Amino acid sequence: xxxxxxxxxxxxxxxxxxxxxxxxxxxxLAAGLLSACSGxxxxxxxxxxxxxxxxxxxxxxxxxxxxxxxxxxxxxLPSGATDQRTQLARRLAxxxxxxxxxxxxxxxxxxxxxxxxxxxLPEDVAATATDEDVLEGAADTVTWDDKVYAxxxxxxxxxxxxxKSLAEAGGLDMAKPVTWEQVIDAAAEGxxxxxxxxNKYEAYVVWINALVQGAGGNIITDNEAGxxxxxxxxxxxxxxxxxxxQKLARSEAAQPDLTTSNEGTSLGLMFGDSPGEFMxxxxxxxxxxxxxxxxxxxxxxxxxxxxxxxxxxxxEGEESKPPIGGIDIGVGAYxxxxxxALEAGECVTTSEAQVQLAVNEGLMPARAxxxxxxxxxxxxxxxxxxLFRTSIDSGxxxxxxxxxxxxxAALQSVWHSPRSVDPDKTPGESAKFLKDVLEGKALx
Amino acid sequence: MTSTYVATAGEREKRGGKKPDLxxxxxxxxxxxxxxxxxxxxxxxxxxxxxxxMLRALYLSLFTYSLTAPEDREFVxxxxxxxxxxxxxxxxxxxxxxxxxxxxxxVELVIGFAFAMVMHxxxxxxxxxxxxxxxxxxxxxxxxxxxxxxxxxxxxxxVNGWLPFLDSDFNWFxxxxxxxxxxxxxxxxxxxxxxxLLLLAGLAQVSEDMLEAAQVDGATWWQRLWKVILPNMxxxxxxxxxxRALDAYRIFDNIAVMTAGAVNTESISFLTYRxxxxxxxxxxxSALSVLLFLSVLLIAWLIVKLFKVDxxxxxxxx
Numbered sequence: 001x002x003x004x005x006x007x008x009x010x011x012x013x014x015x016x017x018x019x020x021x022x023x024x025x026x027x028x029l030a031a032g033l034l035s036a037c038s039g040x041x042x043x044x045x046x047x048x049x050x051x052x053x054x055x056x057x058x059x060x061x062x063x064x065x066x067x068x069x070x071x072x073x074x075x076x077l078p079s080g081a082t083d084q085r086t087q088l089a090r091r092l093a094x095x096x097x098x099x100x101x102x103x104x105x106x107x108x109x110x111x112x113x114x115x116x117x118x119x120x121l122p123e124d125v126a127a128t129a130t131d132e133d134v135l136e137g138a139a140d141t142v143t144w145d146d147k148v149y150a151x152x153x154x155x156x157x158x159x160x161x162x163x164k165s166l167a168e169a170g171g172l173d174m175a176k177p178v179t180w181e182q183v184i185d186a187a188a189e190g191x192x193x194x195x196x197x198x199n200k201y202e203a204y205v206v207w208i209n210a211l212v213q214g215a216g217g218n219i220i221t222d223n224e225a226g227x228x229x230x231x232x233x234x235x236x237x238x239x240x241x242x243x244x245x246q247k248l249a250r251s252e253a254a255q256p257d258l259t260t261s262n263e264g265t266s267l268g269l270m271f272g273d274s275p276g277e278f279m280x281x282x283x284x285x286x287x288x289x290x291x292x293x294x295x296x297x298x299x300x301x302x303x304x305x306x307x308x309x310x311x312x313x314x315x316e317g318e319e320s321k322p323p324i325g326g327i328d329i330g331v332g333a334y335x336x337x338x339x340x341a342l343e344a345g346e347c348v349t350t351s352e353a354q355v356q357l358a359v360n361e362g363l364m365p366a367r368a369x370x371x372x373x374x375x376x377x378x379x380x381x382x383x384x385x386x387l388f389r390t391s392i393d394s395g396x397x398x399x400x401x402x403x404x405x406x407x408x409a410a411l412q413s414v415w416h417s418p419r420s421v422d423p424d425k426t427p428g429e430s431a432k433f434l435k436d437v438l439e440g441k442a443l444x
Numbered sequence: 445m446t447s448t449y450v451a452t453a454g455e456r457e458k459r460g461g462k463k464p465d466l467x468x469x470x471x472x473x474x475x476x477x478x479x480x481x482x483x484x485x486x487x488x489x490x491x492x493x494x495x496x497x498m499l500r501a502l503y504l505s506l507f508t509y510s511l512t513a514p515e516d517r518e519f520v521x522x523x524x525x526x527x528x529x530x531x532x533x534x535x536x537x538x539x540x541x542x543x544x545x546x547x548x549x550x551v552e553l554v555i556g557f558a559f560a561m562v563m564h565x566x567x568x569x570x571x572x573x574x575x576x577x578x579x580x581x582x583x584x585x586x587x588x589x590x591x592x593x594x595x596x597x598x599x600x601x602x603v604n605g606w607l608p609f610l611d612s613d614f615n616w617f618x619x620x621x622x623x624x625x626x627x628x629x630x631x632x633x634x635x636x637x638x639x640x641l642l643l644l645a646g647l648a649q650v651s652e653d654m655l656e657a658a659q660v661d662g663a664t665w666w667q668r669l670w671k672v673i674l675p676n677m678x679x680x681x682x683x684x685x686x687x688r689a690l691d692a693y694r695i696f697d698n699i700a701v702m703t704a705g706a707v708n709t710e711s712i713s714f715l716t717y718r719x720x721x722x723x724x725x726x727x728x729x730s731a732l733s734v735l736l737f738l739s740v741l742l743i744a745w746l747i748v749k750l751f752k753v754d755x756x757x758x759x760x761x762x
Binding site: 082086089090093111112114115116200226227402403405406409440441442443444 | 508510511512513514515516520523524527528531533534706715718719721722723724725727728
């Protein structure tokens with residue numbers, strides 16, 4: 001035991017304690033500064049900005065793909081797509097050297113590439129990133145202006161989920177391709193509903209775009225002309241899309257919260273006491289319902305009644321264009337370690353990495369070969385996997401444009417609420433408004 | 445302080461705002477010159493952090509310029525201003541913003557004054573009472589926005605339960621009017637303490653002698669309030685109203701948190717934010733920022749004219 005300091009005057013004791021605290025503070029500060037410096041002298045750290053889907057597996061991938069030359073560190077982006085885009089854009093607009101890798105929604109790729117924020121992949125890397133194994137719909141999302149700007153990591157698509165008993169009651173033969181009109185009629189006939197995403201948000205544009213493309217049209221063409229792109233939504237295809245939305249909005253099969261519906265709102269209407277529903281939704285639906293058996297929310301019998309088919313056609317005879325989503329991995333143009341980042345980008349998007357994401361997180365692969373992996377064929381029915389694969393391969397992306405955010409917001413502004421959509425007016429109005437906004441003649 | 449003469453607000457007004465004729469001594473000249481030298485660094489910093497962004501916004505507002513299409517940047521003169529000023533959306537948002545400002549400032553002034561009186565007159569537990577009145581002001585606006593959003597939520601909030609004339613599933617954020625009311629309540633709750641703090645300073649300036657004299661002359665409490673307290677607090681009230689009105693006109697956080705601008709609750713600041721940050725449209729966004737700045741200047745000018753008090757006198761500067 002040391003001698004207690006009774007003998008010391010209180011003032012001196014306080015001073016000494018103060019000095020001790022100061023020494024500790026300096027020590028902590030110095031340690032902090034030193035560790036901050038060690039980044040320069042030691043192994044470089046690559047920052048990978050990821051969205052919150054499948055973070056556990058992404059963290060695992062980051063670990064697996066770290067090498068003797070560099071470590072990959074995960075940085076989490078906000079959950080909303082708009083917030084993710086804003087946060088990345090703010091960093092990139094300020095030429096942030098620490099944004100090395102980023103998980104990008106496909107529609108951001110063109111925007112970011114056009115702004116000069118993404119490092120174009122060198123030819124050999126680009127060739128591998130978009131080789132024959134990569135499904136066409138996914139490969140298409142990473143190209144802009146004849147260059148490849150990202151690695152497709154996983155792909156998402158929508159299919160038509162339905163209660164088999166409802167389709168039967170509605171008299172719809174699901175073995176053949178079905179149209180929206182048939183689906184809405186069958187749902188009404190069978191006392192069921194049709195679930196879509198029609199809140200005023202991005203997924204509503206996904207629906208509109210799929211309907212327009214399904215009728216052989218496009219929202220815009222000559223996309224690379226930027227704000228001078230040709231606005232084509234005021235067309236027969238646009239009118240066909242509006243007809244479908246109007247038909248559903250006026251039908252008995254419309255769900256009560258149609259105008260605020262999102263990916264989650266219609267999930268609950270599939271089973272239960274009602275006859276069920278037809279629902280266009282992303283690939284996560286299968287695992288979502290499967291998980292409900294264990295918790296007792298639905299029975300195995302219910303689950304066996306779940307059917308799936310290709311996304312409905314807008315017009316009879318024309319093949320549908322299922323929506324494409326997913327994540328592409330881009331390399332920051334201002335990154336201090338671009339070569340390492342390119343290497344890491346390749347590593348986190350290999351077929352094996354995609355299988356891990358699919359099996360652990362339910363995020364579907366962008367590479368065809370990954371669909372043959374035994375882990376995946378065990379986890380999903382063969383016909384469902386085949387449906388996902390063909391849907392992604394033949395899907396239609398949303399317009400690639402440097403002005404995508406503007407295009408999307410302008411469409412939402414005119415086409416919402418779905419109850420106000422009129423095939424004679426809405427496509428024309430939205431075309432005019434979109435042109436005005438792109439030319440800077442109207443506020444959005 | 446260097447000033448050798450301090451005019452009170454009353455004296456200054458009597459002279460019609462003219463500066464007092466003072467003979468400048470050598471010492472005063474030297475002190476003034478030193479004073480000017482001392483403020484130079486501050487002015488330089490101010491120029492860098494405020495004047496540069498303002499001038500840059502002014503410059504950018506003359507272009508159509510999207511951050512994601514830098515090559516399409518094009519000089520368009522005042523066309524962005526024309527677009528904004530002829531667009532119904534701009535005027536709708538301006539109307540909504542003015543409504544936020546008028547209602548919140550008026551309510552805050554009344555409640556804030558009552559709180560200031562309480563804080564001024566309270567004789568027991570003075571510290572506790574003053575602190576509890578000021579607590580909301582210490583809470584970050586975003587946090588206050590979330591708290592009130594939960595309070596008004598029909599799923600887990602308490603407001604519907606407290607109001608017997610409302611259905612328990614009444615959605616406050618489903619329509620414009622209730623959503624705007626909810627936003628205003630959050631704003632008022634958060635900033636009333638600030639108002640009362642400024643008014644408390646004004647109350648403290650009112651001379652007790654005058655109040656006693658009025659009382660001796662037989663003035664009622666109401667008369668003392670209207671004839672003695674309020675006129676003597678005019679400068680403090682003006683500062684409070686000015687600060688809060690300018691703040692309220694730039695309202696953003698509560699809207700962003702509670703409705704994200706949905707159901708026509710968007711203010712001019714939020715519109716500007718959407719153009720610049722969400723749409724990356726720097727040209728039109730900058731034009732809107734400039735218009736916002738001009739509106740704030742206009743409001744400040746109007747308030748100063750309305751109360752006929754000059755700010756320097758209110759702060760008792762020489």
